[in-house]
Amino acid sequence: MTSQWTQDKYHKKALKEGFRARAAYKLTEIQKRFSIIRDDDNVVDLGAAPGSWLQVLQALTHGRIIGVDLNPIAPMEGVTTVVGDFTTPEVQEEVRELAGGVVSVVTCDAAPKLSGATSYDQARAIALGEDALGFAVTLLKEGGNFLCKSFQGEDFPEFYAEVKKHFRSVRTYRPHASRRGSREVYIIAKNFKRSGDDA
Template sequence: MNKKSSGSGTVPTGRQTAVRVKTAKRRSVSSARWLERQLNDPYVAEAKKRGYRSRAAFKLLQLDEKFGFLKRGQRVVDLGAAPGGWAQVAVEKGAAKVIGIDLLEVEPVPGATIIQMDFLAPDAPDRLKELLGGEADIVMSDMAANTTGHPPTDHLRIMGLAEAAYAYAEEVLAPGGVFICKLFKGGAEKELSDALKRNFATVRNAKPAASRADSAESYIVAIGFRGGEQAADKA
C-alpha cells in the first residue's frame, strides 16, 4: 500500500512531459491511444503521487469540495468500490465506518471493509446492512456497467444500476443522509431525479473537473434525506 504524499487540494500540481505511445505487434491503435491518454493524464499522475488507487478519487474530492458532504464520524457505503479510491477518500476524511462492494476483488483499504460480490445479487443488500450495523450517513455509487458502444443501451444499463443503488439507499440512509450516484446522460435520468427531489432537501447535478470532457458521465448529489417515499407510504 503506497503512503499518501503531503499533497492537498483537488487538482493536479506540477507539470509533466508528454508521452507518445506507438502501436506494436500486440497493441492495437485503440489500445495505444488509451495507454497514451493514461500516461498523459495529470489526474493519473497526481493519484500515483498521493497514493490513491485511481484518478476517480479526485472526482469524489471535487464533489465534496463543491457540496461539503464528507464529515468526520460518518458511516459510508461505497457501491462499485473497485479499485478503492473513493473508500480511501472517505477514510481520509474521517469516516467512522466505510463498507464497500464490487464484483472485482479490491486490495484491502485500511479503515474500510470491502467485499467482492455482485451488488445486484439478491442477498447483497442484506450483507451490506449486516456489515454496516445500522443506518448510513452516505451511500455513494460509482457503479458502471461494461459499455457496449451503443450510447442508448449504455445509458439504460447505468440507469438500472443507479435506480438499484437508490432503492438500497432509501432503506439504509439516516435522516439528513446523502446519496451520490454516477449517471450517463441520455434522457432516462429524469425519473430518478424527480424521486430524489421528493425525498431530499437538495438535489444537484455536477460534472467534476476530474471527469474527462469526452465522457458522458455526470454525478447526481442528493443531500438531506427526508425518509423516502416508502417511509411516507407506511406512515
Template sequence: MPRDRRDYYYRKAKEKGYRSRAAFKLKQINERFNIIRKGDTVVDLGAAPGGWLQVAHELSGAKVVGVDILPIEEIEGVETIKGDIRLDSTVEKIKKKIKEGADVVICDAAPSLSGSWSYDHARSIDLAESALECARKLLKPDGRFVVKVFQGDMFPDFLNKVRDHFVKVQAFSPQATRKQSAEIYVIGKRLLPGLIKINQEYTVTIEDIGASGDGIARINDFVIFVKDAKKGERLNIRIRDVKPHFAFGERIE
C-alpha cells in the same frame, strides 16, 4: 492507456497513491457539497478498485464499507463485501456491518461499455436506480447520497426519482471528469421519510393546533402542518413540502 498516461489526474493519482483518478472527483464533490464529514459511516457501492474508498476513509476517519461484485484489494481501515447491490442478501450483509445505518452512500459504478450509446445509457440508469434503492434501505434519516450516471434522455426521469427521496438534489460535473465524458453526478442531501411524498394526497384528521396556528395531523406518526384547519376536522390535503421530520400540507376540496 496512452491518453491516460498523459492525463493530469491520472498522474496525480499515481503520485498520491490513489487507485484511480476518480479519487479526485470525490474530493471535488466533497469540497463543493460537504457530503462526507468526520465521523460519518460511509458505504461505497461498486467500489472497485478502491479510489473512492481511500478518499472516503481520509474524509470520515470512521467506518467505511466498500461493496462490489469484483474483489477489492485490502485498504487499511476499510471493510469490504463481495456482492451484487441488487440482491437483498448483499444489502443484509451491509446492514450487519454498519448496524445503525449509513450517514452517506456513494456510488461511482458504471456498466461495461458496449459501444451502443442508448444501451449503455439505459444500463447506467438501471445501475443508478439500484444504487438509489440500496441507499434508501441503508441511510439514516437526513442521510446523503452521491451516484454517477450517464447523461441522456432517461436522465431527467432519474433525477426526479432522486428528488422524490431527498430534500435537496443537484447534478454536478467535477473538474476531474474528462471533457469528452457524458458522466454526471447526482447529489442528494437529507433523505426524506419513505411514506410521505410531495404532491401526494391524503385524508387526515387534525389532532391539535400548533403554536403558529396551523393544524397538526399525523400520518404513521409523521407530523403534517395544515393551514386554516380546525381541531377535530377531517379533510383531504396535498403535500406541498417535506422536511426530514415534518411536512406541510394544503387543503384540497
C-alpha cells in the same frame, strides 16, 4: 474545458499520490464543494473496486467505511469490503450489520461496461443508478446523503426526478477530473426523507 493534457495530469497525479484510480479526484472535488460526508459518518461505497473512493473516504470520516463490489478489492486499513451484488437482500443485510445499523452516506461511482452504443449504454447506466438509489432508500438513515454517477441522455430526467422524491436537496455536478467527451454527471442528493413506502 478539459483536455487530453488534463486527462494525463489526473492519471499521473493518481499514480504519484498512490491512488488506485483518477476517480479519487472526482470525490475529493465533490466533497470540497458540497460537503456530503461528515467526519463521523458511516459510508457505503457501491461498485467500489478498485478502491480509489475508499482511499479518499479514509481521510474524510472516522466512521465505518464499507465497500461493495462484485469483484474483490485489495485490502486497506480501516475499510471493510463485501464481495457481492448490492441489489440482493443478503448483501444489504450484511452491510447493515457491518454499519451497526446506521448508514449515513451512500456513494456510487459504478458504471456498466460500455458497448459503444450510446443509447444502450446510457440506459444501462441509468438502471445501475436506479439500483444504487434503491439501496440508499433501503439503508440510509433519515437525513443521510447519496452521491451517484449517472450519464446524460433521454432517460436521465426521469431518474433525476425519482431521486428528488427521496431527498430534500438534489443537484448535479460535473467534476473537472471527468474525461473529455464523457457524458457522465454526478447527482448530489442530501437530507434523505424516509417515507412509509421505504423499507
